[in-house]
Amino acid sequence: MNVPITAILDQILASLPLFKPEFCLTAGFICAIATALFAEQRLKNVTFTVTALSLGATIYCLFLQVPISATTGFSGMWLVDKLGTYARILISTATLLIAFFIQQRHTRQQNGDIYSMLLAATLGMHVLCSTSSWLLAFIGIEMVSIASYLLVGYFSQNKAQSEAAMKYALFGSVCAAVMLYGLSLMYGLTGNLDFKSAQHLQGLMTASEPLVTLSILFVCVGIGFKLSFVPLHLWSPDVYQGSPTAITAFLSTVPKVGAIILFTRVYQAWSSTSFYFSELATWIIVVVALASMLIGNLAALRQKDVKRLMAYSSIAHTGFLMMAIFAYQDTFRYLFFYLVAYVLMNLATFIFIDHLEQRTGSTTLRSYMGLGRKLPLLFSAFTIVAVSLIGLPPTIGFIGKLMVFSAVFDSYQDGQDTSVLLLLVVGALTAVISLFFYFRIPLYAFIRKEDDFKHLQSSSAGLLLSVGYGLVFLVLLLGLFPQLLLDLLL
Amino acid sequence: MSVDFILFYAFAVMAIGSALLLVSIRNTARALFLLFIVLFAMAGLYLFALADFVAITQILVYVGGVLILLIFAFMLSNKSLLSDIHTVSHRLTALPNLPSFLLASVFLAILLFALSSWNNNMPEWMAAAEADGSLIQPTENNIRMLGFKFMTQYVLPFEIISIFLMMALIGAAHISRKGERP
């Protein structure tokens, strides 16, 4: 009240350029709704075009934002820094690919609205990436979540899809409610909703341990749901399996990027002190990383469905990303690199899975039996992606893993903490376990003999497949020359 | 013991009691009506926290919107369950599902344990606010302040939530519409 209202308005107006990419998204969102309602009947793909254009514009604006380093706007609600900007570029680009994926895959139905939902989800993730306020963070999480529920349930062509949507929505809502309760407690403890602010940290420092434990763990439940780390991973296999493959591709990649960035910021803010809550945050992240890597990889061993398998794989990768967050110090490059690697690999995988689903009508491993000889290129590419998912050279997955290991090792060298060493060892050993299930794909495709002659349906999405090959090429290229990416991240 | 205490306890008992009843009866329709009472009582509690606008919104949005929605959805879908009402209604409450009950109790115990430390040390910021008397007073115009805050400090979430609501609306509509074409 003391500040004159004009000054506040000036400040808001000054903040507006920071919001330019999101304006593009918003405009795209509104246009997409309009075109889906009115133009889709006459002009096929017009909504997709609008979406793509708006995403393109967003990416362009984001590139313009790259030089900006750590600026806030909208009364400290909006935070633009390099990490956020790059993450948003990644999110937008990946969303563009997903939109293309959906466009290629779901041509028959009138799917105009799905693009608007996609754009809204993107906006939510942008929010996650560029805020330090719990309020916005919660809105972002809810936005992404609800958009995701809608995307999963959008087609509802069969039982599995609707079931997946319900499980996702209910599980997510419960987690959101728990997180909200945790946030309320945290608000009570600190009186401030900005987790980077001194007041917030001060409040956490002085609060009693049980309350801090309670509130932090409850908050982590919400974030954990989005990241699907153990023990909040249970929804992901069912949902991944039940969703349409294009949506699974979306779920496994983009929302995680946003949540990771948020979590990174929170962890960064919290872990910098020597008080109990920092210790607690570290404890949580270590335990969760270990559990996710172990359980994700172990449970994947027995999967028969590729999409389910990828769900566990992404749980395991989340564990690895936790490691990356844990070791984050002053440069986000390896974290971001690993994110890029993760997105690239998963997108490529799901493009292949989708293609095979179209050809064989199934996503079970068994249906790949003996297909290696019929689709050698596809399965070779698939194998390369599997290699990258394991983290073997010469792929991007290896470089990512190496960088994360480096960072973790550095913190080990400084701290001599046995649990960190455990992280390293488990991270390394689970790679061995993961070999076993990732390589079931080439195993079935190349090594197992085909029992009976299968008739492959013809496929329409050749363009999508070539995008997949392009991604595989990137996986290899960045595996050999990671600098091509890293030099961009200055 | 002042009046507001008595009223507070009354609202609290109403909220907790109806909530307990809500979860323990088998009849979903009655449960939903009980939810109405809970939400109403909660709104009353908000008033005691000097959040009049929140209380109004609660009643408007929840009681007016959500609850109706719930009941409609329930009516639309669960005809079979509605017919069940008569068969199971002879027992008002259902036996608690033991593991869930245990888990909820443990939750409660832990929450209460954690909150027990609240009395001893009030968070500093609250103490500070109490000290310089910058508490929200019952006399203050809350709604004006909130309107001001929404348009200045919280303008961004305010705008974003509009997109969010629109998306949720279209999406929910789309999904419900889907059912119309078999």
Place this chain on the structure above:
Amino acid sequence: MISITHFLIVSAIIFCIGVYAILAKRNAIMILVGIELMINASILNFVAFARYDSVNYGGQVFALFAIVLAAAAVAVGLAIILNVYRHYKTIDPKNINELKD
């Protein structure tokens, strides 16, 4: 003036009742109801704390946003549950378990 602890205890009880509801009720709509209870408990916390926050009004603002978000979530959730009902002819989560290991 009612001390903050009162609010907290009431909210804790409501929260736990919500937890019980989501775990024990064999009806998806009741799970949504449980979620609403939990959210209400949080809102109660927020408004209770908000009394001390006359500068930012963070608590009350958050409470308002939470109400809106919850409403939207309920709308979407209900739409999805309806959808499930069409496919399964039941909304008992125990029977909706085709996707599993």
Place this chain on the structure above:
Amino acid sequence: MNELSPISPSVASLLVVLLPFLACVVQALLGRKSISGNISLIAIVSSALLSFFAVFLPVWGNSPMAERITWFTIGQTSFEVGLLLNNLTVLMQLIVCVVAVPVHIYSRYYMKGDSGIHRYWMYLSLFCFAMLGLSISINLLQLYVFWELVGFASYLMIGFWFTRDAAVQANKKAFLINRIGDLGFLIGIALVYSHVGTLDIVALFDQTGRFVQGLTETGGLQVVQKDNTWVTLAGLAFFLGAMAKSAQFPLHVWLPDAMEGPTSVSSLIHAATMVAAGVFLLCTVFPLFNATSLLVITAIGTITALSGAVFALAQYDIKKILAFSTISQLGFMIVGVGIGAWDTALFHLATHAFFKCLLFLAAGAVIHEMAHFKAQTNLDFDPQDIRNMGGLRRYMPKTYVCMSIAALALAGFPLTSGYLSKDSIVVSAYEWASTAGGFYFVIPVTLIIVSLLTAFYIGRLIFKTFFGSFAMQSSVTAHNRPHEAPAGMWWPMSVLSICCFFPVFGLHPLAYHQTWIIQTFHARPGFTEQETAHLIIPIVLTVGTLLALLLGWFWYVKNRYPISQQNRWIRFANRQGYLNEFNELVFIKGTVGLSRLLYAFDRHVVDGATKLFTWTTQQLARLIHWFDANIVDGIVNWIANGTYYMGHLVRQVQNGQLQNYLGFALTIVILGILYLIIK
């Protein structure tokens, strides 16, 4: 030095070695196209000539020569190969060549018509190459190389008839037991190398020898205390090598089995040359041995000599008798080395090479004819069993003469070479014992007994084979009867039989000191000469030998006359009954029984130990394999399955029920909180 030949001895000796090798290569390339064996024959004849004229004569008695080239370098050390031409090596080379030539000629006839004869010539040349190379090696490593190659050639030869199971079993056994010895040799080499840093024989053992008692400075190299433990160990290690190669007890078990090879091969490899390589090795590294190792060598040699002779007593297989005889004689040589009189050992080696080779060749001729006879008459009998022979003197007189000469030489009959060499060892042993005194007299006494036994068993062989009547007399017809060996086999034998007489080695028929070998080497053993011993022991030996032969004559020739036996039996029963029975008891039953017993011991305990060892090894192998398959690999698989099962457990919670998921997640969260609060 070069007056006798236009080429230097080094080049000549190199040629001597390489010619058989060339023959081997050419034969290998020609394969079945060349079966005459002329290539090998030409090679070995040239080698023999060169060896005698261009190597032996210039070098013998003169100063040694050595030629080296660097083979390879490891670290700072260069390993060299080369030729060492001194008395020892040229003598050895010569003996090999000279013995090999008749064997080659003999083989042309003996092996005629065998389907694998091209291989035979190849192997034979290979053997000659290896053996000749062995004799002139300058480096212990080089020596080892040839040493093993010799064993390899022997392996090939024993298993020449590879379709016979016994043959391939025998060659495997021979090679493996030789391998044990090779290991000893290798360990010896390694020990010497690691302590001295060189393997050059000249550098190690040159006249003065670096292994001396006490500290004396020689040649700037560090002097090694000879009574160091490692010296003993190295000595024993080398001796282990020699033991296997020279069939010393208890590693002799391969040699009787090795008789599965063609007899011509047995004569060359398993009688004359290869088995002598062990003795040669001991002579070469002699300066290395200290008192302890020498004593062990002597003891083993004595045991071998005795056991070989005893075992030979009861054999029926003509080749086996000779094989045990070889073992026994090798024991003599080893004793010679052990007592320090390695010159006598070498001398015996040389004489033994000739007469034992001859014995084998003659035996081969007999077997050849018997087999021929067997083929003609279609009878089923073992052509090597002396019980199936008898009276062959009439059919094969020339063979008979040759073999008798060789047998006399073996028995140490005066005027033969064997007399000289055997005397030399026994006398030296006696002198050594009298210097050392006391208990050591066991050795010469045993040797004397062995000599008597030798005479007895070789007499038995001759008598049973050539005297009496032919056991298959009933099958003999005008056409089908044993023949004299063909000329190609007979001539080499007669040449060899000439070499069984003393003039080849020295002009004095009775004094071994006068032979050129002993004179040239003239080892200086650490004991005094005793004139009396030189007189008495030969007499004892000669008389004993005669008696033993006589005894053999009585018991193996006279008893065989079926009609007169009856007459004599009645007559003698009255007059000399007791004596006769005593004789019967002591000499026939007793000796033969003892021999059988000991042979059984050898078969079942010593060889049985080998078998047991083999069996144990196999069982151990099985056990380890079981361990490998079930424990080591089992653990691996168990870990894999365990991991897999853990995956299964982890999946349990994923039962598709939403509220379970929620309950699980919240429980974990609660547990986490509880843990953190309680912590």
Place this chain on the structure above:
Amino acid sequence: MGLLTILIFLPLLATLLILALPISVRNSYKYIALAFTLLQFALSAYMYSNFDDSLGGIHNYEGYQYVEQLPWIRLDLGTIGILEIDYFVGIDGVSLPLLVLSTLVMLMGIGASWNIQKSTKGYYALLMLLNMAVMGIFAALDFFLFYVFYEVMLLPLYFLIGIWGGDRREYAAIKFFIYTLLGSVLMLLVIVGLYFSVINPTTGAHSFNMLLMMDPANYIDGSFFGFISNYHELFGVPSRWIGFAVLFFAFAIKVPIVPLHTWLPDAHVEAPTPVSIILAGILLKIGGYGIIRVCYGIFPDIAANSNYWLALIGVISILYGAFNALAQKDLKRMIAYSSVSHMGFVLLGIASLTAEGLSGAMFQMISHGFLSAALFFLVGVLYDRVHDRYIYHFRGLASIMPKYTAYVALAFFASLGLPGFSAFIGEAFVIIGAFNAESMATGVPRWMAIGGSIGILLSAAYFLWTLQRMFFGKIRVKGGQAWQEALTDLSRREQLILFPALALALILGIMPSLVFSKINASVLQLIDLIQPYL
């Protein structure tokens, strides 16, 4: 582009060419593979002949030849520092013979694959990819590059075993892969630790350069793997020990040592003949090479103190492998276990830390390369004809297949260490070196040398036993007349492949200086590196 780069990436070119050519010309694939491999062989021979014997290499940059160093990856990791990865290849005496060996064995492998009919395109493409990785491993001097090639090698091998293998190929392939990966992921952790501890003095960046890792001066004080004043411990074990042990573990799986060997018999038995050849001929050598180059080069201090245990493991491997070989009934399995035994000599020799032992170990690697390749090829010959290799199913083969028997006998005798063949030199010098170790006070006691020499005896036992059992005696084969007809003698092509291998074994046995002269300087340099810590 230097010769070494061409040598490494020629096969990649072949892979691409094969992949690019349409399936209709499938008969040309093998000729392409052959041509490229021949070219490689010629290149390696050229490098061999132009190699300067006097240069040692090991930790000395100037000692390497055909060096190429190009900056590859530079990562700025903030406070962690700059990470420097080079494309850095070069060869010294340790790698040159192995490189030549690899090209030769590859050639044999191509020859042995002549009759492969099943999807030749993929087969030759993978084979060439494997070829590239192998060349890369032996030439890489940057640890990152090394690791990349090391892992890249696994993939083609997995498929080669998995697709073209025998009945249990799935199991064998994944077992092989998992074993090796287990070693390599742990190795990755140590690599990470190592580059953290090492600073390139010229640029100040953390470096993956192995040569820099070998110089104590480049270590940061107090870093995890630091040389001086390193107090880092893990469960009471000094960190440098841990690093050494992990690296050794990774390479020991490849060697393989007991008890990490169980992948080997399975992989060998299930792999197709050419892959067995390559596996035994080249890939096992990577383990030995890694121990020499990486474990010993980077951790000379630990190497000097751990060699007792290494030698012990070596001896156990020798004996254990030999006993296992003795108990086998499958010919290929028998040879696989004999590989375990023979590679134990390599470890023993390396651990002896004497010039003789190290040279012997290197020589043994080369020799085992040719010989095991020949042996597996010989088994393949038999298996091709009757699809059986159970020892008890054959008897008297010498009468049916005399040439084959001759080659088998030669190969067996060469393998059991008959002088004149290369294995003898290797084994003898390993034993001599191990004996010498006590004199040099490197900590390997003599009884180990004796234990190792018993392995020689046992190897004779199982080879001779097999020879006797299968080849000699009266003809008796399981399949009766049909088999007798099927068991034709060696063809000209088969002889063409076998002859050079055995001839080479013979030549090397007679003229070991062909190898010793090349490795001598490097061996001495390595000993100089380790000597101060003894």
